Amino acid sequence: MVAVFNKQLLSWYLITLKLNQAVESGVYNTQAPSTSRSISCSESIQAQTPQNQQNGVEETGHSDEPRSKPVESEWIISIKEKLDQAQQDDVAGCWAKLSIYRIPQCLRDAGDDKAYIPQIVSLGPYHHNKRRLRNMDRHKWRALHYILKRTNQEIQLYLDAVKELEEKTRACYEGSFSLSSNEFVEMIVLDSCFILELFRGAAGGFTQLGYSRNDPIFAMRATMHLIQRDMIMLENQIPLFILDRLFGLQSDNPCLNGVVARLALGFFDPLTPTDEPLTKSDRSKLESTLANVSSFDPLTEQGGLHCLEVFRRNLLAIRTGPKPTPRMWIKRWSHADRVADKRRQQLIHCVTELKDSGIKFKKRKTDRFWDIRFKNGVLQVPRLLIHDGTKSLFLNLIAYEQCHLDCTNEITSYVIFMDNLIDSPEDVSYLHYCGIIEHWLGSDAEVADLFNRLCQEVVFDMNDSYLSKLSEQVNHYYDHRWNAWRASLKHRYFNNPWSIISFFAAVILLLLTLAQTFYTVYGFYWPHV
Known part of the structure; x- marks a missing residue:
């Protein structure tokens, strides 16, 4: 009886031990497999232990595979997603409508960053919803309210019109931005109506539009000058076709192309870097000279992009002579060409050296500041007015010429030419004495420093300049020794x-x-005799 009891007890002990080993076999196999194999209570236990160990190894092996595969698959998936994005970016024509660019970092580092970033009002997606620019949002909503009240229209009409052009509008901006479709349409409608209200108020008076004469924004005060500077920046633009569309809705006439461009020129006229008045005789001479020349009208040309481009076209409206051909993209952004171009930006010598060689300076009577002439040892330079907004204006115009493929480089050529002329405050002082430069800055040294900093890190080839031939004539006159001796x-x-x-x-x-x-x-x- 005792033997039977001991036999049953031994059986229960073996079963319990086997179950315990089966459960803990994985732990034993990873920690001390040799120890588990040393237990020998019976042949069945010894036979079961290796099997459990093998199962444990297999389970461990299967548990290692999922740990390596997900890492590899996530890596491959991320690469495929990047390739898919590259394929989407490389769709034919995706860059064709690009016209509103982010300022390249090299230009930001070289120049004044404030000249590219709006200080009061944001327009478009690049600076949308920034904390320091949110104060202007309530005035934008006031402008939209006045428009709807004056035209007796519903906001849905404007939202639907912009919604139809959303894809085309997004294609005008460089890069991506985190705005949903509704947020983007709301932003474009709000900013565009604010711009149109400023244009119309500057042309016909804000009181005629229903605003109070002491309105904090919609009145011609010092704040308006700061708003004009912000609205001419490259990163702060709205496509012109959007402004034309919404202006047509306000006027109940969809065929008003060119009206917004004319309003924009009137609004930005105070930023023009010249205020040289022309007499009737001078204007008649200018018109007779240009009578047989095919002029360029920025208001009748097709494909107006935005206000900055319209303003630039107006500055260069009647430039005579052949225009440089558009540059290639690889030529513009190649690092090798950048170094070569920086070495070839010296068009002519400074004012002091040219004066010592016998070259005279004379103010040219014209309202086109870029129209420089040289004849019989006399360099005729039109009058240039420099104020606190000139730096921002020139920097954004240069940035646009650097970024836009189908844009020539007249403004860049002019600024580099003036940079060559001006090396010191004495050069500025002499040009001021000749009536060529008029400035509202603190000193002549600030004007010299302004021009010396405008074209840093700018890609430029002197052979692609409309002033290259004139520079050759000046240099040829400068190199003639007899002229220097006579001048001395x-x-x-x-x-x-x-x-x-x-x-x-x-x-x-x-x-x-x-x-x-x-x-x-x-x-x-x-x-x-």
Whole structure:
């Protein structure tokens, strides 16, 4: 009886031990497989232990595979997603409508970053919803409210119109931005109506539109000048076709192309870097000169992109002579060409050196600041007005010419030419004396520093400049030694009336001395009989 009981007890013990080993076999196999194999209670246990160990190894092996495969698959998936995005970006024509660019980092680092970033009002997606620019949002909503109240229209009309053009509008901007479809349409409608209200108010008066004469924004105060500077920046633009569409809805006339461009030119006129008034005779001469020249009208040309481009076209509206051909993209952004171009940006010498070589400077009577002429040793430069917004204007115009493929580089050529002329405050002072430069800055040194910093990190080839031929003529005149000698003589002996009198007195005295010497020698050898 005792033997049977011990046999049953031994059986239960073996079963319990086997179950325990089956459960813990995986742990034993990873920690101490040799220890589990050393247990020998019976042949069945010894046979079961290796099987459990094998199962444990297999389970462990299967558990290792999922740990490596997900890492590899996630890596491959991320690469495929990047390739899919590259394929979408490489769709034919996806870059064709691009016209509103982000300022390249190289230009930001070289210039003043504030010249590219709006300080009061944001337009478009690049600076949308920034904290320091949110104060203007309530005035944008006021402008939209006034428009709807004045036209007796519903907001849905404007939202639907922009919704139809959403894809085309998004294609005008560089890069991606985190705005949903509704948010993007709302932003475009709000910003566009604000722009149109400013244009119409500047042209016909804000009181005619229903605004109070002491309105904090819609009144011609100092704030308006800051708004104009922000609205001319490259990153702060709205496509012109959107403005035309919404202006047509307000006027119940969809065929008003060109009206917004004219309103924009009137609004941005205070930023024009010249205010040279032309007399009737000068204007008639200018018109007769350009009568047979095919002029460029920025308001009738097709494909107006945005206000900055319209403003630039107006500045270059009647430039004569052949236009440079558009540059290739690889030529513009290649690092090798960048270095070569930086070495070839020296078009001419500075004012002081040119003046010492006999070249004269004269103010040219024209309202086109870029129209520089050189004839018979006289460099005729139109008057340039420099104010606190000139730097931002030139930097954004240069950035646009650097970024847009189908854009020539007239503004860049002019700025680099002036940068070559101006090396020191003395150069600025002499140009101011000649009536060529008029500035509202603190000193001549600030003007010199402004031009010396405008074209840093700018890709430019002097052979692609409309001033390259003129620069060759100036350099040829400068290299002629006789011109330098004549200029030196004039500078030393003919710079004031007393020097002239002294010079002629010395010449007369020299002639009399020579005559006296001649007659003395003549009388010595051939005395009178």
